[in-house]
Structures are given as C-alpha cells and as structure tokens.
Amino acid sequence: MKYSHLYSPLALGDLTMRNRIVMAPMTRSRARQVDDAVSSLQVDYYGQRADAGLIVTEGVHPSADGKGYNRTPGLYNDHHVAAWSAVTEAVHERGGLIACQLMHCGRVGHALNKAEGARFLAPSAIAAAAEIFTESGMMPMPVPDTMTADDIASVVDDYRQAAARALKAGFDAVELHCASGYLPAQFLATGSNQREDDYGGCLDNRLRFVEEALSAIISETGPGRVGLRISPGNPYNDHIDANPLETYAALLALADRLGIAWVHAIRMPSTGIDSLMLTRRHFSGALIGSDSFNAAEAEAFIADQRVDAVSFGRAYIANPDLVTRFASDAPLNALDKRTIYAGEGAPGYTDYPTLALGG
Numbered sequence: 001m002k003y004s005h006l007y008s009p010l011a012l013g014d015l016t017m018r019n020r021i022v023m024a025p026m027t028r029s030r031a032r033q034v035d036d037a038v039s040s041l042q043v044d045y046y047g048q049r050a051d052a053g054l055i056v057t058e059g060v061h062p063s064a065d066g067k068g069y070n071r072t073p074g075l076y077n078d079h080h081v082a083a084w085s086a087v088t089e090a091v092h093e094r095g096g097l098i099a100c101q102l103m104h105c106g107r108v109g110h111a112l113n114k115a116e117g118a119r120f121l122a123p124s125a126i127a128a129a130a131e132i133f134t135e136s137g138m139m140p141m142p143v144p145d146t147m148t149a150d151d152i153a154s155v156v157d158d159y160r161q162a163a164a165r166a167l168k169a170g171f172d173a174v175e176l177h178c179a180s181g182y183l184p185a186q187f188l189a190t191g192s193n194q195r196e197d198d199y200g201g202c203l204d205n206r207l208r209f210v211e212e213a214l215s216a217i218i219s220e221t222g223p224g225r226v227g228l229r230i231s232p233g234n235p236y237n238d239h240i241d242a243n244p245l246e247t248y249a250a251l252l253a254l255a256d257r258l259g260i261a262w263v264h265a266i267r268m269p270s271t272g273i274d275s276l277m278l279t280r281r282h283f284s285g286a287l288i289g290s291d292s293f294n295a296a297e298a299e300a301f302i303a304d305q306r307v308d309a310v311s312f313g314r315a316y317i318a319n320p321d322l323v324t325r326f327a328s329d330a331p332l333n334a335l336d337k338r339t340i341y342a343g344e345g346a347p348g349y350t351d352y353p354t355l356a357l358g359g
C-alpha cells in the first residue's frame with residue numbers, strides 16, 4: 001500500500017478511526033430553510049462519503065439565535081434529532097464515524113438568513129466589518145446585542161443541550177467550531193471582545209466562554225468524544241486579535257487540561273502562524289490538519305508525526321469515493337464552484353460520479 005500511514009487506524013479519544021482521512025466540515029446550504037432540518041439529501045450526501053475515517057458535518061447551529069447563514073441545519077429540537085438520526089444511521093451502516101460540528105455564529109449573519117425574532121449575540125455590540133450572502137444579495141452584518149451574564153449562561157446551556165441531542169441522534173462525537181470568527185472566536189479576540197466583566201479583558205477572561213462551552217459539551221459526552229476547530233490568526237469575518245499566538249497557545253493548553261480527543265487545526269501560512277506546530281507544542285491529544293492537502297503530502301505529514309490525520313474539504317465535495325481514489329492514485333473529479341452553495345439540492349451535491357460509475 002503506497003499510503004500506509006494514511007490508511008492505518010487511529011485512536012481518537014474514545015473512537016477508533018479506520019483510516020486517517022477525515023471529511024472536513026463544510027457548510028453547503030442545502031438544509032430546509034423553513035425548519036432548519038436536514039433531509040434525505042444529507043442522508044445520501046454523508047452516506048456516500050462514509051468510508052472516511054471520520055466525517056465532521058457542516059456547521060450545525062445549537063439554537064435559532066446561533067444561525068448565521070442561509071439554509072444551514074440546526075440541532076435544537078426533537079424534529080432535528082430525528083432528521084439527523086437518518087444521517088448517522090446511513091454513515092454507521094457503512095461502518096463510518098460522524099461528528100457533529102456545533103457552530104454558533106454570534107454576530108456573523110443577517111436577519112434574512114434567520115428565523116423571525118432570532119437574535120444576534122456577541123461579547124460586545126460591535127458589528128463584524130464584513131458582508132454575508134443572503135437571498136437578496138450580499139449584505140453588511142448587523143450590530144449585535146452585548147450578551148448579558150444570563151445570555152452567556154443560556155448559550156452555554158444551548159451547547160450542552162445540543163451535545164446531548166447529538167448523542168441522541170447517533171453522532172459519535174461533537175466538534176466545537178472555534179475558528180473563522182464565530183461566537184467562541186469572538187470571545188477570544190480583542191477586536192470583538194471589549195467586555196469589562198469576567199468574560200473580557202485579560203486572556204483568562206477571554207478564554208472563559210470557550211472553557212464553559214467545552215465543559216458543558218463534555219458534561220454530556222465525556223472528553224473522549226469532543227474535538228475543537230481552530231484557525232489561529234485567520235482574519236475571516238473580521239476576526240482580529242492583538243496576539244493570536246498567545247491566545248491560541250493558552251486555548252490549546254486549556255483543551256489539553258480538559259482532555260478532549262482532538263484539535264482540528266486549519267494551517268494558514270498567510271497568517272504567519274504555524275498552527276500545526278503550535279498545536280503539537282501545547283496539546284497532547286490527536287491533531288487533525290486541514291487546508292490544501294493532497295494524499296502524498298498528508299502521508300508525509302503523518303509519517304513525520306506533524307499531524308495524526310488530515311481532513312479534506314473541497315476534494316470531498318467532488319469525490320464521494322475519495323478514500324478509494326487516493327488508494328489507487330486515481331484522478332480526482334474537478335469541483336464545480338457554481339454548485340458549492342446552490343440551495344436546490346442534488347446537482348453538485350450527491351451526483352458527483354464515483355470511479356465505479358466511470359467518473
């Protein structure tokens with residue numbers, strides 16, 4: 001076998017991955033806008049990709065307030081549990097593992113994308129200086145509400161309840177989205193967090209929300225079924241911190257203390273921070289690396305112990321049988337950019353051909 005490291009099993013907390021190929025979390029905006037539920041479309045999509053060592057779902061909001069983007073799925077009521085159960089069943093039927101990525105967008109979003117009356121919650125009333133897609137075109141982001149102490153406790157409990165629902169829906173694990181300028185990252189960053197209470201100011205205070213959110217999730221799942229997604233220094237969604245190296249070193253040390261199963265780090269050379277090296281230095285659990293890997297580079301990084309597993313995003317959109325293709329060095333289908341987020345379902349979602357079908 002050419003890629004013997006990529007195709008070896010990996011202990012990931014309480015789980016064992018059968019290979020080290022992870023499907024990266026990717027928002028595809030095909031959930032039902034009317035009730036934030038997944039449908040048979042997502043059952044097919046994730047089921048087709050179930051031979052990955054681990055699938056991490058698209059970002060899933062733990063409450064109506066946590067939604068930011070159009071047609072993204074939720075996990076905050078029994079109906080969502082039932083809908084996701086069909087997805088996890090399809091993945092388990094093929095022997096796969098699937099983690100639910102919990103994504104609270106905080107100040108990122110637009111009212112047109114959310115249920116009527118849903119709030120924009122953030123550490124401080126500072127709008128993200130960025131635009132977001134809506135069905136009426138690109139729009140500036142709103143000024144969010146400053147979260148009260150009660151709001152914070154309530155959102156932390158939303159994460160806890162979503163973790164409990166994830167287990168009920170058959171998910172094997174939960175990944176907290178703490179990257180790309182969403183709510184947990186908004187608390188970490190000095191640009192978006194200008195609070196003067198226990199949740200703002202010094203680094204320990206800025207870490208507190210993430211610590212509480214992770215602890216709430218762990219209280220339902222145990223630490224061995226929890227992952228954390230990070231992208232230190234990534235300015236996406238106006239995510240600006242005075243000292244990301246220091247902030248993320250402390251966050252990783254916290255993740256280590258909590259004993260979670262994995263950190264899923266996006267490497268982003270443009271930030272000047274080597275997030276993989278930083279994670280290895282401060283976190284002793286498994287490290288999943290992400291961003292622009294191909295099979296040969298993933299194999300080399302695992303062989304050198306720079307990462308334990310690698311996630312693939314765009315390649316997985318276009319290649320449901322990526323695990324088979326890598327094994328035989330088969331050419332990959334090209335990504336059709338026009339259908340990445342197209343709201344109307346199957347085209348560009350569940351109809352990419354497999355090798356077996358001559359694709």
Ligand SMILES: Cc1cc2nc3c(=O)[nH]c(=O)nc-3n(C[C@H](O)[C@H](O)[C@H](O)COP(=O)(O)O)c2cc1C
Binds near residue numbers: 027101292311312313
């Ligand atoms: C269409 C699309 C949607 C994405 N949505 C998410 C998301 O919901 N959560 C997340 O953590 N990352 C998200 N990402 C980032 C990917 O998980 C991954 O880090 C990125 O695509 C780089 O990996 P790649 O070069 O293998 O595509 C998204 C990326 C793409 C292309």
